[in-house]
Every structure is written in structure tokens, then in C-alpha cells.
Amino acid sequence: MPVTDVAIDKIKDMIISGELAPGDRLPKEAELAQRLGLSRSSLREAVKALCLIRVLDVRQGDGTYVTSLEPNLLLDAMTFVVDFHRDDTVLDFLAVRRILEPAATALAALHMSEDDITELGALLDELADAPTVEALVANDLQFHRKIADGSGNPVLCSLLDSLSGPTARARIWRGLTQEGAVARTREQHTAIYEAIAAREPELARSWATVHVAGVEQWLRSTLTQTGTDAEGPADESPQAAAS
Amino acid sequence: MPVTDVAIDKIKDMIISGELAPGDRLPKEAELAQRLGLSRSSLREAVKALCLIRVLDVRQGDGTYVTSLEPNLLLDAMTFVVDFHRDDTVLDFLAVRRILEPAATALAALHMSEDDITELGALLDELADAPTVEALVANDLQFHRKIADGSGNPVLCSLLDSLSGPTARARIWRGLTQEGAVARTREQHTAIYEAIAAREPELARSWATVHVAGVEQWLRSTLTQTGTDAEGPADESPQAAAS
């Protein structure tokens, strides 16, 4: 195993064992390199890798620190991973979201504070009558994020956030192409909001299911349609259209 | 933004844009470094980081390649991330698993092939009458993995796999401390298997819910108990006991 990988494991162990707590500063590069028995160059590779997944945070002129290691931060790195997936796997991601989103919405109906519910409602009103597609998608992301946050489970919230990446692109395309999608989205959002406000978890869950399933069904039909047409058009599906 | 981070984005873009397809080989270090306008050292940091999340695969003496980018591979990297979480967030992970596992089990009841179901049953028989805790946990992981795989959704399967990491540790501790846990696990596994074999998705879902909820409830009571006792004992909870 390359020395860099060994270093990654060693640093990981130092954190898991508690030798390095969240927020702690690591020894300076030269010192840590000597201690782990490798060169600064190789150590820097290890640090950079741990940086990408948000475990470490390097600040030039200051030092290298362990991040808070909170779930939202670490799962945030998953967004980066999800970005690599293309159309053919987007459906699988959406299927998982279809499982998680209703559960999160039901939890939100139980746990959200009155203040948060008020803010959720305000989000719906913020939207202009004829919003741009970008504004709509941004508002949609905020809406679902607030609900996920209201579930009270940070892991669930972060996971849903990461999964929204690819579906967001699909939504853009949907908004661009499918007439009525905008209005329907608003209606369903309102229904979800009202169910949460009424503290009706099962109703909220059902509306969320309907909402996600709508996107899923549309995406499925679109993909199979372009997929069977020819090889070329498949490349101009949501992924390409949104980038 | 540091040049290394720029390089990471550039390589990422090269992959997403299709310039680099899965399995493709990257230009040699020196060449790519010049093309991206940075030194080999910095480029190596970028490559190493993308390596950690399984996007790239470097083979000494050969070259650097883009991995298959399949969901199981990329989400596998999440296991690394999950490892960093301590007791206090394990419950949140378990709660997510409690949402996904029943859904996956229900899907498995619908989609699993007869052959796979046979193999699933064989897993149950493989276990000795008085298994060691390690053997039990290994068998348990295999059992749930096969079901997740049977859901037909690779993303769901990989996600559950990653989430099992922390709960596996908890299970070890549970097996060590709670009398009757072993027998109860076997009974529930058998029930899940039978529900899948009978193609009863709702029954399978319910048994899976019961199964995961059992672990969750036990873990919750254990954590609150040790948590209120004192600061010290909390350190000897599942995380420490399993390492």
C-alpha cells in the first residue's frame, strides 16, 4: 500500500480514536510528516484527499484543522459523488428519494416548530406568478430542504439534499418542456404545506409520495422514449440539457 | 481557489462532459499537469483526492484510469465517511436505515429471483447452532446485503451497505451484552425470508421494520442510559467496544 494511503488511514485513526477531536489543529506539515514517516509531498496528498471529503480543513497561513465532522458536512461530500452519475442511474437515485422524501415529510409534520411551518408557508408565497425556471427550481429546493430539516434528523436531511442534485437537473428540463408542470408543482407544494401545518403526517406522506412519483413517472417515460428512439437523442436528455 | 482544487474540478468536468469515459486512461502525469497548467506535485494531490472517492484508479507502472463510476463503487466511498461518526449520530443513521430497509425488503419480495431466494435461505442454514458473535454479525450483514441487492436498485443497495457500517458495530455490542438477542435475530431473519419467499411485500416490509426498530429501540435506551449516568461510561459504548 502506498505511503500516502497509510497516512490517510493513520490520520483517520487519530481522529476516530479521539487523539484529534473536531476543531483541533493538526501538527504542522513538516512535523506531522516526520511523525508519520513520510515526506511532506506525500502527506499533502493525504491531507488533500481528506479535505475533499470534508474531514480536514486547511487554511493557508494558519494551519490544518479537523472539521466539525457533523453529518451534514460529511454527507455534503456525497453531492460531489452524485454529480458523476448520468441519466441511466438518475432513476435509481430518484427511487431512493421517493422512499426517503415521504418519510421525511411525515416526520416534519410531527416535529416541525410553528415558526418553521410559518417560514415554509412564506416560501410558497415568495414565488412570483410567472417565475423563471431557475427561480422555480431554487424555490423547490429550498422548500424540500426545509421539510427535510424539519424531520429533525440531520442525516436524513443531508442525504435528501445530496440526492436532490441530479433530480434538480431533471426538474429544470421538465419545467422547460412539460406544460402544466409548474402549476402542478405549486399545487402539490401547497398541499404538502397544508398537511404539515395541520399536523397530519399520513396526509403529508401521501402528498410527498404523489409529488416525487410524478417526477419519477415523467422521467421514466421520457428516458425510455428517447432511449428507444436512437442512440443520439439520449445524449440530449436532462443531463445535457441542464449543464 | 488553490490550483489543486481547480484541477479537481477540471478533471471532474472532463469526466462529466464525456471527454473522459469510464475505463479511459488519463494522459500521463507530466502531460496532464502541463495541460492543466500546474506542477506534477499539485496534480498528484488532485488525483489522490479523486482516488479516495473512487472516481480515479491509479495503477503504478501502468497509468491512471477512470473507474466504472457505478453507483456501488462511488457510494462505497461513503463508508469511509460514515466511519467518522460517533455514538451520538449513530441513532440518526439507524433511523434512516429504518426507513430504507423495509422499503428495500418489500421490493426484494417483488423482484428477487427464485435462485436468489434459495441462496438467501441457505444463508440462514449456514449459521451454526451456537455461532460466535463475529460469525453472527457477518452472516447478518450478508443477509441484509442480499436483500438490498434483491431490491434491484443498486443505489439503494449501496446506500444500505454504507449505513450498515455503524450499526454493525452496535450489533456486535448488542450480541455481546443482551441475552436473547441472537435467537430473536434468527427468528426475525427467518420471518423476513419466508415473507420474501411467499412474495408478500407488505409482510416482508413489516418484519423488516420490526427487525430494525428492535435494534434502534435497544440502542436508544442503552445510549440514554449510559449518557445520563456519567461522562466516562459513554466512551465505552458500542463505538469503543467494537473497535
Add this chain to the structure above:
DNA sequence: GAACACCGAAACATCCGAGGTCTCTTGAGG
């Protein structure tokens, strides 16, 4: 006495070049 500007130390960022190790390919020999 407090606020501000300056300066030096500390730490990371980047680059370069040399020597080592591994893998794949090639071609000679059996």
C-alpha cells in the same frame, strides 16, 4: 485609554528535479 496601521514569524501553496519501483511489452531462446 482605545483604535488603527505596520511588521515579522509561522504555516500552507507551489514548483522543480532526481532516484526508485512497479507493470506491461517485446523479443530471444527453448
Add this chain to the structure above:
DNA sequence: CCTCAAGAGACCTCGGATGTTTCGGTGTTC
């Protein structure tokens, strides 16, 4: 046709030199 050894190509590791950024102390000014 198979085996094996030599060579080329690519990544691995190292150490040092130089640039940039940040932090904290110091001195001045209001």
C-alpha cells in the same frame, strides 16, 4: 508455441527552495 528476461513507460517518493496568506505583537495616533 510457450517461457522468461530485458527494456521502456508510468507512477512513487523524496527533499529543498520560493511565494502567499494569516495571525499576533508592537508602536503610533486620536
